[in-house]
Amino acid sequence: MADISPFRALRYHPERVIVSSVVTQPYDKITPEMREKYYAASPYNLVRIILGKREPDEAGNNVYTRAASFFQGWRKDGVLCPEPNPSIFSYTQHFQAPGSPTEHLRRGLIALGRVEDYAAGVVFRHEQTLAKPKADRLELLRSTRAHFGQIFMLYEDSGEIDNLLASNKNIDTDVSDEYGVRHRVSPISDAKLIRQVQEKMRDKKLIIADGHHRYETALAYRDEKRASTRANDPDAPHEFVMMTFVNMNSPGLVILPTHRVVHSLASFSEADFLAKSRKYFNVEEVDSSVDEARCTGLLRQAGRAGTAILAITPERDFLLHTPRAFGSEVFAGLSIRQQSLDVVQLHKVLLETVLGLSAESIRNQENLSYIRETSEALSRVRSGGANIAFLMNPVRMQQVRDIAFAGEVLPQKSTDFYPKLLSGLAGYALD
Numbered sequence: 001m002a003d004i005s006p007f008r009a010l011r012y013h014p015e016r017v018i019v020s021s022v023v024t025q026p027y028d029k030i031t032p033e034m035r036e037k038y039y040a041a042s043p044y045n046l047v048r049i050i051l052g053k054r055e056p057d058e059a060g061n062n063v064y065t066r067a068a069s070f071f072q073g074w075r076k077d078g079v080l081c082p083e084p085n086p087s088i089f090s091y092t093q094h095f096q097a098p099g100s101p102t103e104h105l106r107r108g109l110i111a112l113g114r115v116e117d118y119a120a121g122v123v124f125r126h127e128q129t130l131a132k133p134k135a136d137r138l139e140l141l142r143s144t145r146a147h148f149g150q151i152f153m154l155y156e157d158s159g160e161i162d163n164l165l166a167s168n169k170n171i172d173t174d175v176s177d178e179y180g181v182r183h184r185v186s187p188i189s190d191a192k193l194i195r196q197v198q199e200k201m202r203d204k205k206l207i208i209a210d211g212h213h214r215y216e217t218a219l220a221y222r223d224e225k226r227a228s229t230r231a232n233d234p235d236a237p238h239e240f241v242m243m244t245f246v247n248m249n250s251p252g253l254v255i256l257p258t259h260r261v262v263h264s265l266a267s268f269s270e271a272d273f274l275a276k277s278r279k280y281f282n283v284e285e286v287d288s289s290v291d292e293a294r295c296t297g298l299l300r301q302a303g304r305a306g307t308a309i310l311a312i313t314p315e316r317d318f319l320l321h322t323p324r325a326f327g328s329e330v331f332a333g334l335s336i337r338q339q340s341l342d343v344v345q346l347h348k349v350l351l352e353t354v355l356g357l358s359a360e361s362i363r364n365q366e367n368l369s370y371i372r373e374t375s376e377a378l379s380r381v382r383s384g385g386a387n388i389a390f391l392m393n394p395v396r397m398q399q400v401r402d403i404a405f406a407g408e409v410l411p412q413k414s415t416d417f418y419p420k421l422l423s424g425l426a427g428y429a430l431d
Helices: 032-041 063-076 131-144 160-166 191-201 212-228 270-277 292-303 342-354 359-363 374-382 397-405
Strands: 010-012 080-082 088-096 103-114 151-155 173-176 182-188 206-210 240-247 254-256 259-262 282-286 308-312 317-321 368-371 388-392 416-418
Touching (some): 063 131, 103 160, 131 212, 160 240, 206 212, 259 342, 270 317, 270 342, 292 308, 292 374, 308 342, 308 374, 342 359
Antiparallel strands (some): 010 080, 088 103, 103 240, 151 206, 173 182, 259 368, 282 317, 308 317, 308 388
8 A cells, every 4th residue: 555665865964054044834835925034044945946936037047947956056065965875754843733832742754655646545635736736836846856845644543653753763853943833853764663664554545634736746747757758667766755644643633724704795795694694504693702712612612513613794793503404406516524514514505605606716715815813814804804704613634534535525725734844854856
């Protein structure tokens, strides 16, 4: 099933750079302000490769050719160096989730994973992908012939692999990111320990937590190379991609909710919204002065019985629960597993049916913003900057697991696995 391998990872030389000044959040989490900060932090910051600035570009000088030039130059100058021995890596993250005082530890395994077609039943997705990001990542991969970020993969066991990884104490990278998350990496080159981990992973099925676009980019690149190469070598470099594997049963696996804020509607009537919503939910008005902590408490308590969504309007707040549209045409083509998700109830009933937003406009975020922080969502509405906000509980890992293994998907931005995996801790060069 899951085929993993050690590799001679490309890593920043600690005598040439301060590692904390060159690593970044994943490319799709980097805002324009963050990119400026990364550029200023170091001339060797990885952002120059994974999300470089676009200038007046032309065929021989564009964001992709510049990325390749940076990469080749840093290798030549010894800024990026290969690990002396083929290795796997223990990767730990120590963190507090936003708004929580609880200390968490999440342990992962960095290794190469074989790129598998979804039909093989080894790798499962849980969300749809978009063509534009995949085209961008594919052009970067063609130009650099290397992977710089880790695809976040989930597997399931009772802790055996984590116990093997914890036996290695050789920490050689220890950095904290802008969110206060501490990242520690330990290379493992002991052949016996690597074989033990490989054997434990062999029967695992994998779910992509983060990195769907990059995984499908690796699939596309693999197929390109197979088509252009007469010899079909199952162990060719393009048959693998760099992954970080995390146990989905780990207590350190945290999923945060992503709230929806609807804005700039041509017309919005609170009375009309309530009348339509009552066809599909029980609706209870709650104190309109609720703050972040109260919202979280209300949702957690109501969510124990099933679906719970808070609708925040400029003047009044409402708790929507006990959905009644199961099996109706509103959910055409969706299984009961999917219909039971709060985020599906929100998208199909409230966004598309009640507010009349099209699925395409939602994908393009024309009248919709995705917000992690409850306080920010509340502020946007109460300041008059939005028509209505919808606050939710997070999707549970068991729900993600069941839907992914059933070959189904969740709506866009249904999960927010926290924290993200840093880019720049290890790289995988294909030549």
